[in-house]
Amino acid sequence: MASKDSKDQDPRIAKISSAIRIIPDFPKPGIMFQDITTLLLDTKAFKDTIDLFVERYRDQNISVVAGVEARGFIFGPPIALAIGAKFVPMRKPKKLPGEVISEEYSLEYGTDKIEMHVGAVQPGERALVIDDLIATGGTLCAAIKLLERVGVNVVECACVIELPELKGREKLGGKSLFILVEGEGA
Amino acid sequence: MSAYTDQDPRLHGIKTQIRVVPNFPKSGIMFQDITTLLLDPKAFKDTIDLFVERYKGKNISVVAGIEARGFIFGPPIALAIGAKFVPLRKPKKLPGKVISQEYILEYGRDCLEMHVGAVEAGERAIVVDDLIATGGTLGAAMDLLERVGAEVVECACVIELPELKGRERLNGKPLYVLVEYFDI
Numbered sequence: 099m100a101s102k103d104s105k106d107q108d109p110r111i112a113k114i115s116s117a118i119r120i121i122p123d124f125p126k127p128g129i130m131f132q133d134i135t136t137l138l139l140d141t142k143a144f145k146d147t148i149d150l151f152v153e154r155y156r157d158q159n160i161s162v163v164a165g166v167e168a169r170g171f172i173f174g175p176p177i178a179l180a181i182g183a184k185f186v187p188m189r190k191p192k193k194l195p196g197e198v199i200s201e202e203y204s205l206e207y208g209t210d211k212i213e214m215h216v217g218a219v220q221p222g223e224r225a226l227v228i229d230d231l232i233a234t235g236g237t238l239c240a241a242i243k244l245l246e247r248v249g250v251n252v253v254e255c256a257c258v259i260e261l262p263e264l265k266g267r268e269k270l271g272g273k274s275l276f277i278l279v280e281g282e283g284a
Numbered sequence: 285m286s287a288y289t290d291q292d293p294r295l296h297g298i299k300t301q302i303r304v305v306p307n308f309p310k311s312g313i314m315f316q317d318i319t320t321l322l323l324d325p326k327a328f329k330d331t332i333d334l335f336v337e338r339y340k341g342k343n344i345s346v347v348a349g350i351e352a353r354g355f356i357f358g359p360p361i362a363l364a365i366g367a368k369f370v371p372l373r374k375p376k377k378l379p380g381k382v383i384s385q386e387y388i389l390e391y392g393r394d395c396l397e398m399h400v401g402a403v404e405a406g407e408r409a410i411v412v413d414d415l416i417a418t419g420g421t422l423g424a425a426m427d428l429l430e431r432v433g434a435e436v437v438e439c440a441c442v443i444e445l446p447e448l449k450g451r452e453r454l455n456g457k458p459l460y461v462l463v464e465y466f467d468i
Contacts, residue, residue: 121379131379135399138359138369145363168377171355172369175322179329179360185322187356195305195315215319 110146115279117143118259132259132281134169134230148173150278151256152180155226160253162225164188164245166212166237169230173258177228186218186225188241199247203240212237214244221249231259232275235266242271294330299463301327302443314467316443318353318414332357334462335440336364339410344437346409348372350396350425353414357442361412370402372411372425383431387424396424398432405433415443416459419450426457 117137124131138144155177164186165174171187178185191200191211198213219225227241232255242252252273260267260277267275301321308315322328339361348370349358355371362369375384375395382397403409411425416439426436436457444450444461451459 119380124379125376133379135371135378135380135402138362138371139402141362141366141368144359144369148363168352168355168373171352172359172371175328175356176360176363178322178325179332182325184325185328185356187319187322189352192309193352194319195308195317196303196319218319218323 108150110143110150111278113140113143114147114150114258118279118281120281130282132231132261134172134258137258138172147258147278148176148180151177151228151276154276155254155256156181158253159224160226161223162186162219162245162250164214164219164225164227164241166227166229166241167193170228173230174228177226177256183226184218186214188212188214188227188244199244201240201244201247203236205236210237212240212244219245219248219250223250224253225250226253227255229255229257231261231281232257232266232277233261233264235264235269238266239269239271242273246271292334294327294334295462297324297327298331298334298442302463302465304465314465316415316445316465318356318442321442322356331442331462332360332364335361335412335460338460339438339440340365342437343408344410345407346370346403346429346434348398348403348409348411348425348429350411350413350421351377354412357414358412361410361440368402370398370409372396372398372428383428385424385427385431387420389420390418394421396421396428398428403429403432403434407434408437409434410437411439413439413441415445416441416450416461417445417448419448419453422450422459423453423455426455 117140119133119136121131163178167189197216200213256276303317303320305315347362351373359369381400
């Protein structure tokens with residue numbers, strides 16, 4: 099798998115990249131699935147992954163780390179804890195028990211929705227949105243909208259992996275995207 | 285064992301940050317919502333610290349976390365104690381070859397899966413989830429780990445509902461929790 103920017107390449111990135119496993123034809127034929135579970139088995143590479151995000155965000159006055167269910171729940175909390183921010187889970191419908199706001203987004207066929215608890219974030223807070231991977235950008239776009247609807251300033255989206263061919267970066271409403279490694283799309 | 289009975293001063297802050305939502309997901313259930321705990325950086329950090337202090341230096345190489353709220357607490361613990369994090373997931377989520385363990389629900393069955401090769405025989409593991417109720421899910425998680433020859437040292441949850449007696453369904457394995465909730 100290619101790494102993002104060879105000339106700037108932090109020496110930790112090569113090991114992170116090689117720790118990610120590609121599973122062909124999952125969940126359906128033609129898709130090369132980027133499996134981060136193997137990264138989580140490499141204690142140094144997992145720590146390096148978190149450190150790279152923490153180093154970038156720790157002095158940016160970020161008070162909210164929003165993580166998209168479920169793999170965003172793995173990377174978001176360690177970052178939030180290290181930078182002293184709250185962690186806000188963004189979930190599929192009917193999982194969050196309290197009052198929620200929802201944002202619908204398009205899938206290849208049909209639509210889906212993500213939800214956030216009312217009151218989790220306050221207007222004016224500075225937030226990051228975290229997920230393991232950005233593909234088409236639909237989920238991240240919905241997450242940004244949810245936060246902006248309640249007056250939050252989304253500073254950046256951060257993912258471990260980007261699939262650049264799917265151009266998700268262009269769907270983030272002008273928000274910047276920070277990633278560690280690039281992978282091939284479908 | 286409950287940390288609450290030892291009264292570490294951090295526990296009060298943790299307990300008060302957990303929100304109880306009545307009648308979710310259905311009438312009569314008092315749902316223990318940990319998302320409010322996650323909004324309090326100090327209380328969230330204290331939660332993780334309490335587990336890390338208990339498990340650091342005990343030669344634990346695997347922290348298994350149950351989807352999805354176990355994914356919030358497990359990785360910070362794993363990172364701090366130098367263990368791998370192994371996600372245990374609902375069917376068809378994990379992309380590689382898996383082993384599955386079925387377990388009984390109040391009505392019907394469910395299934396938990398783990399990647400083949402994630403854990404080696406002889407590894408020492410803890411299982412983490414936000415809450416233990418009847419113990420069905422934790423029991424299935426332990427079964428998965430034991431089937432591949434790992435030693436489950438303990439199950440660790442933020443919250444226990446002692447009236448549901450989940451503790452008794454862990455095949456004799458110890459359970460460590462931070463707070464207990466009694467539906468009185």
